[in-house]
Amino acid sequence: MILPGCDGDGPHRRWLVAGLGNPGKDYRDTRHNIGFMVLDRLAQIHHIDWQPAVDGTCQGLGTIQDVVAVLVKPMAYMNRSGPPVRAASERFEISSRQMLIVHDDMDLALGRIKIKAKGGHGGHRGLQSLMAALDAGGAFPRLRIGIGRPPAGCDPVDHVLGRFTQPEIEVIADAIASAEDAVATILTRGVRDGMNRFNRSDPLP
Numbered sequence: 001m002i003l004p005g006c007d008g009d010g011p012h013r014r015w016l017v018a019g020l021g022n023p024g025k026d027y028r029d030t031r032h033n034i035g036f037m038v039l040d041r042l043a044q045i046h047h048i049d050w051q052p053a054v055d056g057t058c059q060g061l062g063t064i065q066d067v068v069a070v071l072v073k074p075m076a077y078m079n080r081s082g083p084p085v086r087a088a089s090e091r092f093e094i095s096s097r098q099m100l101i102v103h104d105d106m107d108l109a110l111g112r113i114k115i116k117a118k119g120g121h122g123g124h125r126g127l128q129s130l131m132a133a134l135d136a137g138g139a140f141p142r143l144r145i146g147i148g149r150p151p152a153g154c155d156p157v158d159h160v161l162g163r164f165t166q167p168e169i170e171v172i173a174d175a176i177a178s179a180e181d182a183v184a185t186i187l188t189r190g191v192r193d194g195m196n197r198f199n200r201s202d203p204l205p
Contacts, residue, residue, distance in 0.1 A: 013067060013068065014067065014068040014069070014070070014092075014094065014098065015067060015068075015069050015070070015094070015098050015099070015100060015186075015187050016069075016070045016072060016085075016088060016089055016092060016094040016098060016099045016100070017039065017042065017069055017070070017071050017072065017099075017100045017102065017183060017187075018035075018071075018072040018073070018074065018081075018085045018088070018099065018100070018101050018102065019035030019036050019037075019038055019039035019071075019072070019073055019101075019102040019103070020032075020035040020036075020074070020078060020081050020101065020102065020103040020104070020126040020127075021033035021034070021035050021036035021037075021073065021074075021078065022077050022078050022161075023073075023074075023075045023076070023077070027161070029163050029164070030160070030161050030162060030163055031104055031147040031159065031160050031161070031162060031163070031164060032078060032104055032160040032161055033104075034102075034103075034104045034145050034147065034172070034175075034176070035073075035101075035102040035103045035104065035126075035145075036073050037172075037176055038102045038143075038145070038176055038179045038180060038183070039060075039071050039072075039073055039102065041176050041177070041179075041180045042064065042069075042071060042180055042183060043060050043062075043071055045180060046062055046063065046064050046069075047062065048060040048061070048062035048069070048071055049062075050071075050073075052075075053088065053091075055084055055087035055088050055091055056074065056075050056076055056083070056084035056087060057072045057073060057074050057075055057084045057085070057087070057088050058072075058073040058075055059071065059072055059073075059088065064183070064184050064187050064188070065184055065187070065188045066188075067187040067188055069187060070088065070092050070094065072084075072085060072088045078125050078126045078129075079125040079126065079128070079129055080129055081126040081129045081130055082126075082128075082129035082130040082131070082132055082133025082134065083129075083133050085099075085101075085130060085133065085134075086130075086133040086134055089134075095136075096134055096135075096136035096139055096140040097136075097139075097140070097141075099140045099141070100140075100141050100142070100143060100183065100186055100187075101126075101127070101130060101140060101141070101142040101143070102142070102143045102145070102179065102183070103124060103126055103127065103142060103143075103144060103145070104124075104144075104145055104146075104147045104160065105122070105124070105144040105145060105146055105147065106146075106147055106148065106149055106150070106156065106159070106160065107122060107146075107149075108144055108145070108146025108147075108148075109146045109148055110146055110147060110148035110168060110171055110172070110175075111145075111146055111171040111172060111174060111175040112145075112146035112175070112200075113143065113144065113145050113146070113175060113178055113179050113182060113198055114143075114144045114146075114198070114199050115141065115142070115143055115144075115182060115186065115191060115194045115195045115198055115199055116141065116142050116144065116195075117141050117191050117192075117195070118138055118139045118140060118141070119138055119142070120138055121138065127142070141186065141191045143179060143182055143183065143186070145175055145176075145179055146175070147159075147160065178198070181198075182194055182197075182198045185197060185198070
């Protein structure tokens with residue numbers, strides 16, 4: 001399948017949207033899996049069915065506001081996310097410019113979302129794997145969702161692999177809804193418009 005794009009920073013006609021996380025019930029609903037949670041909401045809202053794929057990902061193919069979208073959840077552990085996402089991009093012939101990565105970020109306050117056109121990995125193991133696997137390195141858009149820093153004395157690994165507390169759940173539910181809206185904006189209007197709309201600087205209450 002040859003997927004057409006367009007010039008400049010405007011929207012492409014088709015996109016691959018990959019949410020990062022860890023497979024299996026032991027990791028379901030953990031902070032590190034918020035990328036999976038956003039994609040599950042996208043699939044639900046836009047009536048996209050999930051199906052297993054031969055390249056090590058769970059995939060859904062559908063449309064988001066008339067833009068063809070390939071939703072991808074790598075079924076490898078977080079630090080091995082890159083090869084399955086690359087395999088999916090090659091299967092659908094989608095370049096890194098048409099690839100949006102959705103992932104958790106400890107450096108953002110809980111519930112804050114931020115869009116970046118490209119960048120480094122910031123110590124995120126999933127992004128590290130993607131940058132190593134993709135020819136474009138870090139030149140792909142990403143949607144970061146804040147999970148906040150661990151409390152004093154808590155190991156960062158335990159923090160990201162832990163589940164949200166009851167007070168955090170409502171904040172994260174709102175963030176996931178905003179992230180779904182942000183993905184739709186990026187796909188239909190482009191990364192720049194998404195950044196202008198969602199990269200707010202006002203403090204959260």
